[in-house]
Each structure stands twice: as structure tokens, then as C-alpha cells.
Amino acid sequence: MQKLLLLGDEAIAQAGIDAGMSGMYAYPGTPSTEIMEYVQSSKDATERDIHREWSANEKTSMEAALGMSYAGKRAMVAMKHVGLNVAADGFVNSAITGVNGGLIVVAADDPSMHSSQNEQDSRFYGKFSFIPVLEPTSQQEAYDMVFAGFEISERYKIPVMIRITTRLAHSRSAVQRRAQIGENSVSLPEDPRQFVLLPAIARRRYHNLLGVYESLPADEIMKGYNRLIPGKDKKLGIIAFGLTYNYLLENFPGDSITYPVLKIGSYPVDSALFDKISEQCETLLVLEEGYPIMEELLKGVLSGGRTIKGRLDGTLPREGELNPNLVAEALGMPSERGAEVPPVVRMRPPSFCRGCGHSDVYIALEEALKEYTPGRVFSDIGCYTLGALPPYNAINSCVDMGASVTMAVGAADAGLIPSVCVVGDSTFTHSGMTGLLDAVVKDSPVTIIISDNSTTGMTGGQKSHATGRLEAICEGLGVEKEHIRTVVPLKKNHEEMVKVMKEEFEYKGVSVIIAIRECIQTAARRKKDEMARKKGK
Amino acid sequence: MKNDIILAGVGGQGILSIAAVVGLAAVDKGLYLKQSEVHGMSQRGGDVQSHLRISDSQISSDLIPYGGADLIISVEPMEALRYLPWLKKDGWIVSNSTPFVNIPDYPDINSILDEFRKIEKSIVVDADNMAKEAGSVRSGNMVVLGAASKYIDIPFDSLCDAVRKLFGRKGEEIVSVNIKALEAGRSCCL
Known part of the structure; x- marks a missing residue:
């Protein structure tokens, strides 16, 4: 094969x-x-x-x-x-x-x-x-x-x-x-009430x-998927879960490891395996990628058992992913770094692509909000979260998919008016729609800005369920037609965008502003594909 | 034989094409390979890196340990320096000289080039201009790979074959531009 x-x-x-x-x-x-x-x-x-x-x-x-x-x-x-x-x-x-x-x-x-x-x-x-x-x-x-x-x-x-x-x-x-x-054919469960x-x-x-x-x-x-690999040196037993086994082996080229190792790839684990390694070795090192779930279980709550080393006793860091060096240090092996990073190297955080529509939205929003006190923009998960970084510093929250809508509603409930939400199109249809229904039912004074780039951008441009449907969805959920506004986030439309935003901030009910312009990455890819197709013909 | 290579750049600069060329060539030679990539948030103009490991025996970790890389190949000069903690004491560093400036506090390019002057085993090439001469500024990544190729234990012809395989779908013109770029990089550092 x-x-x-x-x-x-x-x-x-x-x-x-x-x-x-x-x-x-x-x-x-x-x-x-x-x-x-x-x-x-x-x-x-x-x-x-x-x-x-x-x-x-x-x-x-x-x-x-x-x-x-x-x-x-x-x-x-x-x-x-x-x-x-x-x-x-x-x-x-x-x-x-x-x-x-x-x-x-x-x-x-x-x-x-x-x-x-x-x-x-x-x-x-x-x-x-x-x-x-x-x-x-x-x-x-x-x-x-x-x-x-x-x-x-x-x-x-x-x-x-x-x-x-x-x-x-x-x-x-x-x-x-x-x-x-081959694929299964259609069949119903044996028990119809399962x-x-x-x-x-x-x-x-x-x-x-x-x-x-x-x-x-x-x-x-x-x-x-779970096996105990014998080793002569019983000073230490190592329990390696999932990927951490690779980091362990990296430190022992050519299978030169001498400690007994329990390699785990499936859960729940037969507890007899833990007994077997624990009988041989007084000290155990637990390697887990993620939370110290198994380490905590092995340690238990009673004192006086085996010495368990891992993320909980500081042998390994409590948080963050592991790597070959951290495992080496946990084993007391030398781990040599190369030269240090010279101070001339600056941080390079992710940023909006040049010409991105989200940035035009934030520039307009900053101006439209000038007359209000700061701290009233709830945002969400996607490329537009980058509005949190300088020079924009435009958003005050990013919690979970759709939370921008409902947090804006809750803040408005508390009296923070106007309360503004900036959410992407795909995030809105993921989990923002139901929150908008809450807002409509109680006529919350919120302005929901859907920055619609017609794609799921941050993950690389997947199809968005929202494309072409946003106005109909908002209207269907009960947002008044005259408060569903559409703008095109371009520099030349800046004044118009600011005006629309200001008007809707003044309105004491639910407004939705759809700022629609295709993601420049997907637009470029689409044009390239179209060119290639034309050439192919 | 074992080559541990860090590829560095800024999201969108084409380091994954370098990885794909070396990867294809390595697999053609029957070598083992592990290559980790950065996807997601950092791809939006942030710093990105790829750990590329090729060997004639099994490779354990997807990540290269600190102080373990034989070679850093970078399509951006400041990004090359970011990964020095991974470079072996006697490892090589090969970089493009043209900065990619998308941050307000990008340092003076001369202060970056000064750092390269302090590193004995470093090569800096004007990949953007050489790529332009080869036919397209977009193939600067292949110039840098060509410049680094003598430190990779894969015959240069195999790398050229891999370029043909990788870019073949995009037409003969793109293949020849990339081969030219690869050769230009190679010849400037022999």
C-alpha cells in the first residue's frame, strides 16, 4: 500500500x-x-x-x-x-x-x-x-x-x-x-428506544x-496501546502519555533508555499496569501533554505513597506544552541552549492583513465612539480579535464564540448604553444568533456590528454559513428593518460608516450594522483560481 | 545522516514551500521525515517557524530540541535571529537580507546585519533581488534554499526534481523561475 x-x-x-x-x-x-x-x-x-x-x-x-x-x-x-x-x-x-x-x-x-x-x-x-x-x-x-x-x-x-x-x-x-x-449501509439500532x-x-x-x-x-x-517496556535501572520509572513518549525517546538516541517505561495511548488504563511499574520503582516520573490528570490520580490524596514527579511538584512546568528539553531537565540530563536571542529582535505579533475590511471597521468605530466613555465594545473570536492590539486597542472582550452579542446585552441590562458588539459573520451564525433573539425579545439598547468578510478567516478561509444570509437572518429574528444597516468598510466610505454607527448608537433598541467586504485573502485566491481557469480554457 | 533544520519567516512568506521541497526530496531518497508547522493565528503576519527533521533512522520528536539544529534557513533577517537558541554551536545560519517591515518598531536593518557579522557560520543573501533577476520576486524562498543547499545532505539535483514535482501543476514557467532561483542561490555560496 x-x-x-x-x-x-x-x-x-x-x-x-x-x-x-x-x-x-x-x-x-x-x-x-x-x-x-x-x-x-x-x-x-x-x-x-x-x-x-x-x-x-x-x-x-x-x-x-x-x-x-x-x-x-x-x-x-x-x-x-x-x-x-x-x-x-x-x-x-x-x-x-x-x-x-x-x-x-x-x-x-x-x-x-x-x-x-x-x-x-x-x-x-x-x-x-x-x-x-x-x-x-x-x-x-x-x-x-x-x-x-x-x-x-x-x-x-x-x-x-x-x-x-x-x-x-x-x-x-x-x-x-x-x-x-467499505461503508456500512443504512440500518436502524436494534433497540428502537436506545x-x-x-x-x-x-x-x-x-x-x-x-x-x-x-x-x-x-x-x-x-x-x-498501553505497554510496559522493561528497564534495568529501577531508580526511576517513567509513565509517558501520548506524544510525550517522543520527547522521552529524543533524549535517548538509539533506544538507549535504561529506565522502565510505561507508554500509554488509550484510556481508561488497566490499573494493574500502574501497579507493575510502581512495584519496581520507588520514584515515578509522569509525562503528560496538557493537564496533570493522571498524575493527580496516581498521587492520590493520601500521603506516604510513592514519590510522583511531574507537573505538580515542579519537576515539569505546571502549564504549557512539553518539549524534549523540558523532559531532559526533568530527568536531570544536560540540556544546552544555543546562543541567546539578541536584543535587536522585536516581537512580531499577528496583525491585520494590509487592506483588511476589519481595520476600516475599527477606525470608523473609534471615531463614532469618541463622545462616549471607553470600555463598551464587546468582541469575539476571529481575525477581528486582532483589534485588541495596537494601534487599534478597540475591543474590551473576547471570551467564547458568540459571547460578544450576549455580553453586550448583559452590559446594556446593567445600564452601559450604548453597548456595542463587534462579531464576525461566521461567529455570528455559529453562536451569535440566539443571543440576538434575546436582545430582540427585550428590545435591548445594543448595536451589533457584524464585520462580514464572507468567510471563516482566521482558520484560513473556509466557507461561512452566513454568506448572503445575514440580513434575512436578522430580519427573521425580529430586528426592525430600518435598524439593519449595511455598509462597505472601505477608506472612501469612512464618513458614511461613522454616521451610520453614530445614528444607531443613539437608537435605544436593537440595531444591526452589517459591514460587508470580502476577506482580501480569499478574494485574492478566488481571483487567482478564476485566472487559472480562464488560462486552462 | 541527520539534518535538523529550522525554517523561519513571517506568515505568508513561503517557508512551507521550502519545507515541501526538502520534504519531497527526502522522501524520494527514502529518508525519514518529521516537519512541524505553524497554522492559525500567527499566520496573519506574525512570526512563523517550521521544524524540519530528516534522517536515515527513525525520528522521535516533532520538535527540534534547543541547541540541536544544524541549520537555520530564514526568508527574513530578523526572524533568523529569533531562533538562535535552537542552533547548535557549530550550526549554520542562512538568511535573506531584505527585511519584512510590518511592525512599528522594526529595528534598523544595519543593527540586524551587525548581528550576522558576529556569527562566523552565517550567510546573508539578497534573495529578493536575485529572485527578481530569476524572473519573479516571489521565488526568494527558493534562492535562500539554494544558498543553504550545501548544508543539507540531499543532492542538489534531488532538490531540483522536488521543485519540478511541487510546482509542476502550476505550469512550466513557474517551474523554471523557481529552478533558476534555486540555482542562483546555490551558485552564490559555493
Whole structure:
């Protein structure tokens, strides 16, 4: 079979295609975006017509995937870690309903917050929901774990989580493909009431789930990902979870490691494995990418047990992602840095592209708000969050998808009037719409500025559900027609934009200003594609 | 054989094309490869880097340890210096000389070039102008790769083949501009 050079994300996508997946569901979010993008650009997926349309948000994607599983087919849903918060209701309850066709949930965590607002660890969600978690060490293992995940999912009729982190998601390596498996045909669950979570049924299902979860560590596939590698030097035992195993090996070239190592790639873990390494070694070093979840469990609350080193006792940093050097230092090995960065090197934070419409919106907003006290602009997640940085310093919040709308409403409730929201088009349809309905129902004095670049920009320009629909959505939700204003954010329209904003700030009800201009990145790409097509003809 | 390379630049400058060329050539030679990239927020005009590791034996970490890189290849001079903590004591640094100024406090270019003068094993090329001469200023990344190519344990012909493979879809003209750029970089540093 063919070898491919794939990102971790792409390996998961290719494996889904090869393992008989009928539907891929997702909302863009770094570092998970490339999973869906790969499926969308795959020839196989197009020929088989695998479902590959973006969803409005992670919750709708999770539920649609569960629906496909209900109908007997294999489905995969992918999201960034904070996306799992949005999908959590469906995710947690999908463990109780169980599945019919295999269901894999990919959660891509972002320790060190390279492109996120927190570094939450999705393994917690697995344990919280009694959903098994597979955590790959390499691109190849990520590929293989999709096959394993579907098998476990269909064997026990439960969803399976694959948890990756940024480093694996966005690192490329060779992957050996396997023979393709055919897709399932449509079939209904054996028990027609399996998915009806009325309390009486839910109690039965939950009881069943707890039994399954308890039996998982003994499963052959699950067991295959956890192994104790013997070592002669019993001064230290090392427990390496997921990707951290690579950082450990990096410090021992040519398999020269002499300590016993317990390598973990699947959860829940058979506790006998921990006993085995703990019997041999008085001191244990725990390596985890993310929160010290397992370290905390191993340590327990009683004193007097084994010495457990890791993120909790300062052997490793409590926060941020690990790397080969941090692991070396934890092992007391020398770790030599190169020359220091000369002071002439300046910070280069991300910034708006030259000519971006968002910047024109912020320049107009600054002027329109001049006569009011500062601190009344609630914003959201997307390229336009960069309005927080100099020279704009234009926004006062960025919390979670859609929070700009509802926080503006709450602040207006408190008397901060006018209260202004700046939200992107895709974020608005992701989770802003319901908040706007709240505002309409109580006629809140808020001005919602939707900076519509007709794409999901920050993640690289994916299709936005909002494109061409914003006016109709706002009108449908009950915003008065004369207070839905449309402007084009260009320098030449500056005066007009300021005027429209000022007028709507004065209005003591719900206003929506749609500032619409295509993202210059997607516009450039579109023009290039059009040129290429013309040339091709 | 093992080459650990840090590729550096600003989002949008084409460091991933350098990675793709070296990656394709490495895989063609049957070498192992791991290459980590930066996606997301930093791609919007922020500093970006890629850790590129090629070896004839298995590679463990996707990240190069501090003090472990054999080579820094940068398409922007200030960005090259940002990754010095990763460079081995006897590692090489190869950079474009043209600054990409998108921050208000970008330092005087001479103070940056002074830093390169302090580093014995450093090469600075005027990649933008050389690329222009080769046919397109956009192939400056290939000039820098060409200038760094003698420190990469892959035959130069293999890199040229990889350029043909990578840019083949875009037509013969783009392929030849990029090959010319690669050769111009190579010949200035032999």
C-alpha cells in the first residue's frame, strides 16, 4: 500500500476515508481545521460522496454525526478543544444513548494556547462522559487509531474520542495506508428506544455504560496501546502519555533508555499496569501533554505513597506544552541552549492583513465612539480579535464564540448604553444568533456590528454559513428593518460608516450594522483560481 | 545522516514551500521525515517557524530540541535571529537580507546585519533581488534554499526534481523561475 506524507490532521482524515467513514462533520478551529479540509479535497471522498460540508458550529456537527451513526453509518466529528465545550451536551449524552454505526470524536487540544483562549485538556471530557480516549504518538498511530476507534465504537456501541494536540495535528510525517473498508449501509439500532433518553431509559443506558467503561481496559485493542517496556535501572520509572513518549525517546538516541517505561495511548488504563511499574520503582516520573490528570490520580490524596514527579511538584512546568528539553531537565540530563536571542529582535505579533475590511471597521468605530466613555465594545473570536492590539486597542472582550452579542446585552441590562458588539459573520451564525433573539425579545439598547468578510478567516478561509444570509437572518429574528444597516468598510466610505454607527448608537433598541467586504485573502485566491481557469480554457 | 533544520519567516512568506521541497526530496531518497508547522493565528503576519527533521533512522520528536539544529534557513533577517537558541554551536545560519517591515518598531536593518557579522557560520543573501533577476520576486524562498543547499545532505539535483514535482501543476514557467532561483542561490555560496 501507498505511503503518504501527512499532517497528523490529514492522517486522521485519510484514515476516516479508508476506514469506511460515510460522513465528516466539523466547524473550523485551530488545530483541527485540516481534518475536514483534507476530506473536502480528497478525490475518494468526492467520488463516494462522503458527507463533507462544514456545520454551523460544533454542537450541530456533533449531533449530525450522532444522527448518521443512528442510521448505521460510520461518522467522524472533529473540533478544537474549546469546540468540545460547545458540543458538550451532545457529546456527554451520546455516551448514554450509545451509537449504532461507529462514531469517532476528534478533539484537538492546544496546550500553550498557540491559537486559543485556554489550554483545557479533552481527556477530562472523556473520563467525565465515560467515553474511551485514544491518544496517538505519531501520524502513523493517528491513522491506525481511526481504524481501531471505529472497531471499538461498533464493538461496544459507544462513541470513541481521539485526542491530539497541536504538535501532532500540524506536524507532517510518512503514513502507511491500509486497504480500504467499505461503508456500512443504512440500518436502524436494534433497540428502537436506545436513543430516547427519558429518565427510565436513561437510567438503564447509564448503568449499561458504566459496565462497558469498566470492561474497556481489558479489551484487546485498547490494551495494545498501553505497554510496559522493561528497564534495568529501577531508580526511576517513567509513565509517558501520548506524544510525550517522543520527547522521552529524543533524549535517548538509539533506544538507549535504561529506565522502565510505561507508554500509554488509550484510556481508561488497566490499573494493574500502574501497579507493575510502581512495584519496581520507588520514584515515578509522569509525562503528560496538557493537564496533570493522571498524575493527580496516581498521587492520590493520601500521603506516604510513592514519590510522583511531574507537573505538580515542579519537576515539569505546571502549564504549557512539553518539549524534549523540558523532559531532559526533568530527568536531570544536560540540556544546552544555543546562543541567546539578541536584543535587536522585536516581537512580531499577528496583525491585520494590509487592506483588511476589519481595520476600516475599527477606525470608523473609534471615531463614532469618541463622545462616549471607553470600555463598551464587546468582541469575539476571529481575525477581528486582532483589534485588541495596537494601534487599534478597540475591543474590551473576547471570551467564547458568540459571547460578544450576549455580553453586550448583559452590559446594556446593567445600564452601559450604548453597548456595542463587534462579531464576525461566521461567529455570528455559529453562536451569535440566539443571543440576538434575546436582545430582540427585550428590545435591548445594543448595536451589533457584524464585520462580514464572507468567510471563516482566521482558520484560513473556509466557507461561512452566513454568506448572503445575514440580513434575512436578522430580519427573521425580529430586528426592525430600518435598524439593519449595511455598509462597505472601505477608506472612501469612512464618513458614511461613522454616521451610520453614530445614528444607531443613539437608537435605544436593537440595531444591526452589517459591514460587508470580502476577506482580501480569499478574494485574492478566488481571483487567482478564476485566472487559472480562464488560462486552462 | 541527520539534518535538523529550522525554517523561519513571517506568515505568508513561503517557508512551507521550502519545507515541501526538502520534504519531497527526502522522501524520494527514502529518508525519514518529521516537519512541524505553524497554522492559525500567527499566520496573519506574525512570526512563523517550521521544524524540519530528516534522517536515515527513525525520528522521535516533532520538535527540534534547543541547541540541536544544524541549520537555520530564514526568508527574513530578523526572524533568523529569533531562533538562535535552537542552533547548535557549530550550526549554520542562512538568511535573506531584505527585511519584512510590518511592525512599528522594526529595528534598523544595519543593527540586524551587525548581528550576522558576529556569527562566523552565517550567510546573508539578497534573495529578493536575485529572485527578481530569476524572473519573479516571489521565488526568494527558493534562492535562500539554494544558498543553504550545501548544508543539507540531499543532492542538489534531488532538490531540483522536488521543485519540478511541487510546482509542476502550476505550469512550466513557474517551474523554471523557481529552478533558476534555486540555482542562483546555490551558485552564490559555493
